[in-house]
Amino acid sequence: MPICPAILNHPTIEYLMAYRIMDQFKAQRGFITYDFEKLSDQVMKNITDQTTLLSQLHKLSIASTEVFPNQDKSYELVKRCYTLFDxxxxxxxxxxDRYELPSNSSFVHLWLAQTFESVEEIYQCMKYEDNALHSDSKSNENTNSVGGINAISFDKCVKVLGWNSSRFDIALLWDALDCELWTMGVPIGSLNYTKSITVTHKKSHMKLQFIDAENLFGPMTLKACVKDYGDKTEHTDVFPYEIINSNNWKEVLMKTEPFEYEDFKSQLKGGYSITKDEYDQYLIDFKRFTNRLDYLKYYNINDTEIMVKPLMNLIDTFEQFNIDVLHYISIASCAYATIRYSTYFPSKFNLESDKQSYYEDFDINADYSNPNPDAKPFELTVGYWKNKCYHYKQQDYKAGRETDKNVTADDNDYYKQLFETSVCSICSAKFTYDNLPSLDRQDNELSHTKANCLPACVSCNISHANRDPKITSLHIKMRQYAIKHNLPMTISDERIYKLLRECITGGLAAVFHRENIAGKTHINELTYDEQSNNLISQDNENVTTHVFALDGNSLYPSSYSSVKNENIPYTDHRMYMAGRSKFYSEKPYIIKNCIDQRKEIFVAKVKDYFSKSEYNNLLALPPIFRNIEIENKEEMIGEYMFSQAQKHSLPMLKKDRKLSTLLDTNGQFMIFNNYYLWLLIDLGIVITDYKAIAVFEKNAADEPFVRTMMNLRIQAILAGSTKEKFHKLIIN
Structure with missing residues (x-):
């Protein structure tokens, strides 16, 4: 199947696309922001020999800002705050009693009950109006199809966002997320870092999905986010929460005088949490309030309100690309959806500063049948047909359908001619070895008989199922479009999946020299003595003055953009990305031919080594990076590492996996992609054995996305904005 989560994993966009009314698309703009203020009790309790619990947090107040969107992209805000005083x-x-909550419910339960009431109104503001959909003349013809235009999918779920909430706020909510009125779903993430958790009301079936707003922007402070994405006139207020604990909160918060400057002294920060100027501003702000409790509520609400504008601007940023930000829980998932969407609609990413022309956008009205004209026509074999008949009979038997009149192996000649002369009854494509045939039952109550079946592509038959016909057509055409342009598709061959999964490497690097003192430590170099077969480590006459690291500027986008560069010696000076899989083979001569011809995109599993005569040219940076299992022996990891491990009583008996640099594959089969392997061959590596290869179609479909995001990043750099980090995160 094609890979485009922005459409195929988003039921609303999928529906709009299928019914040709994408001009009605609107991103979700209704949401709720929330924040806790906490009491901190010092504990100083030893949990283990190496862990001490310094303090324990308790709930003091919770505030929220509810965003009710209007049709013109404006919005109304409703602010709430509940505290222990309630x-x-x-x-x-x-x-x-109003919300039918038990008498032992906390103020957080009360806030949740009120929030569930509000999200029903927010949902009504966001859902698509029937009149708006019918106003499009193109949609009128579709109103009588399965489900009808009124059946447009729109999830009854509203996002509730906190800042850095995945680590702190969600833990304070935890005990209130499951009760008689609502139930908690399975969280995504861990107990220490909950990325998302959904709570469903048992009566209204409305859902609150709690996510961390910081995950949508990347790591930064709320203050930095407000500065770069929000209203620069907004400012975060200050509150000395460290002086309030579970014993004094009533007394401290009911006082009418402002906090003293000394109250803002922070043990966590090792100084004052605010400057004198900020304290003076606080004194001015405090004059508007009758007591410290009122100021606490204002402070708590303000931290939720200032999140709204950055989120709205983020929604606007992605809406221009038809991406619904609040459908995702992180910048990573949003970026992935965006890049895959760009491969189907490259013109969306063609900025004014980038007038390059790419292949045409996906068009639901276009004919993409027979996307691969070079594919070999399918010829039915006795074995293939016999296998099909067996499985058809099994399907019908399990479904309780009569099988007396089912197609049989004796019908081979009839269907051989039918598949050669006819086309798919669903998409009109010819049957090829890329597009295998099957039988599609017209009446799903009846079995696989000649009278009840028409020929159909296997993929069309799967897509067809019991879906809305127009959504079925969308899936089929997107698949054909993906084939035509060699776009990535889901892997259906388990052998290819296992091969790719095996070559995903990572881990802690083996560090050889931990200490370099400027002006004292001599630079160490390795040389290989071929006669004694020893590796010699010795200091040369040069002394360390600086330690620096080289990093390729924009390395990731340069790798997958497929922009032409004369410095790339392979495949027409481009690093193409892999599209759908072409074939898998374990035949050595096929693997060798693919490697030697230097035309295909592949991953290959081989054994190889560098000649000893090349060692001294490569020891400065051994070019094979691999996560391998290493025995913790002195002769293996070196005297320094071994002595340090013993000094710190580290376990030395077990084997460790380390990301290491090698000069051969250590006598093992290892997996390399085509560009990596060709580079190693050009450096002099010798391949000794061939195990497997997976070959893919190649494409340059990511270029529009990379160019657009890189231009936006450059603009942010020139403006001196930390949005630069945001666009870097999206690209990476």
Missing amino acids: ELSENYQEQL
């Missing part, structure tokens, strides 16, 4: 109020039980 639990002491005379009408607290009355408030609990």
Whole structure:
């Protein structure tokens, strides 16, 4: 199947695309931001010999800003704040009764109940209006299809976003997320880092999905986010939460005078948490409030309100590419959806500063049948047909359908001629070895008989299932478009999957020299003595003055952009990306031919080595990077590393996996992609054995995305904005 999560994993966009009404697309603009203020009690409790619990956090207040979007992209805000003082109020039980909450419910339960009430209104603001859809003349013809235009999918889920909430705020919410009125789903992430968790109301079936807003922007402070993405006139307020604990909160917060400057002294920061100027501003702000509790509520609400503008600007940034940011839980998933979407709609990423022309956009009205004209026509064999008949009979038997009149192996000649002379009854494509035939039952209540079946592509038959016909057509055409342009597709061959999975490497690097003192440490170099077959480590006469690291500027986008560069000696001076798989082979002569011809995109599993005469040319940076298993012996890891491990009582009996640099494959089969292997061959490597190869179609479809995001990054750099990091994260 094609890979385009922005469409195929987003039911609303999938529907709009299938019904040709993408001009009605609108990103989700209704959401809620929230934030906790906490009480901190010093504990100083030893958990283990090496771990001490310094303090324990308790809930003091929770605030939220609810965003109700209008049709013109404006929005209304509703701000709320609940505190421990609410639990002491005379009408607290009355408030609990209103939402049918148990009498022992906390103020957080009360906030959640109110929030569930609000999200129903937010949902009504966001969902598509029937009139708006019918106003498009192109959609009128579709109103009588399966489900009808009124059946447009729009999830009854509203995002609730906190800043850095995956580590702290969600932990404070945890005990309130499961009760008689709502239930908690399975969290994504871990207990220490919860990326997302969905809570569903048992009556209304509305859902709150809690995610971390910081994950949508990348690592930065809320203050930096507001500066770069929000309203620069907004400022974050200050509050000395460290002086408030579970014993004094009532007394401290009911005082009418402002906090003293000394109250802002922070043990965590090792100084004052604010400057004198910020304290003076605080004194001015405090005059608007009757007591510290009112200021706490204002402070808590303000931290939620200032998140709104950055999020709205982020939504606008991606909406121009038809990407719905709030459908995703992180910048990584959003970026992945964007880059895959760009391969189907490259013109969306053709900025004014980039007038290059790419291949045409995907068009739901276009005919993409027979996308690969060079594919070999399919010829039915006795074995293939016999296998098909067996599985058809098994399907019908398990479904309780009569099998007496099913197609049989005796019908081979009839279907051989049918598949050669006819086309797919669903997409009109010819049957080839790239596009295998099957039988599609017209009446799903009946079995696989001649009278009930028409020929159809296997992929079309799978897509067809019980889907809306127009959504089926979308899936089929996107697949054909992907084949035509060699775009990535899901892997259906388990052998290819295992080969690719095996070559994903990473891990801790083996560090050979931990200490270099400027002006003292001599630079060490390695030389190989071929006669004694020893590696000699010795200091030369040069003394270390600086340690620096070289990093390729924009290395990732340069690698996958496929932009033509004369310095790339292979495949027409481009580093092409892999599209759909072409074939898998374990025949040595096929593997060798693919490697030697230097035309195909592949990953190959081989054994290889460098001649000893090349060692001294390569020891400065051995070119084979691999995560291998290493025995912790002195002769293996070196005297220095071994002595350090013993000094710190590290376990030395077990084997470790280390990301290491090698001069051969250590007597093992290892996997290399085509560009890496060709580079090693040009450096003099000798291949001694061939195990397997997976060959892929090649494409340059990521170029529009990379160019667009790189231009946006350059603009951010020139403007001195930390948005530069944001665009770098998207590209990476």
